[in-house]
Amino acid sequence: MSKLKLGVIESDKPVNVSARFPADVYRDLEAYAEVLAKETRQPQLPVRKLLVPIVVHFLTTDRGFSKARRRTP
Numbered sequence: 753m754s755k756l757k758l759g760v761i762e763s764d765k766p767v768n769v770s771a772r773f774p775a776d777v778y779r780d781l782e783a784y785a786e787v788l789a790k791e792t793r794q795p796q797l798p799v800r801k802l803l804v805p806i807v808v809h810f811l812t813t814d815r816g817f818s819k820a821r822r823r824t825p
C-alpha cells in the first residue's frame with residue numbers, strides 16, 4: 753500500500769468552512785478519506801475534517817510560498 757502524505761488527524765476545535773468544490777474534486781476527497789482511514793486504521797473522517805490538514809500540508813511544503821513568506825516583513 754502506498755504511503756499517503758497525511759497521517760492520523762488529531763482532534764481539534766471545530767472550524768466552520770464554506771467552500772464549493774467541483775464534484776470530481778469532492779469525490780477524490782471522499783476517496784482520500786477512505787484510503788486514509790484504511791491506512792491509519794482509524795474511522796473514516798468526513799471530508800470537511802481533511803481540508804485543514806491538506807491545506808496546512810500544502811502550505812508547509814510549498815517552497816515558493818516559504819521563500820516569499822521569509823522575504824515579507
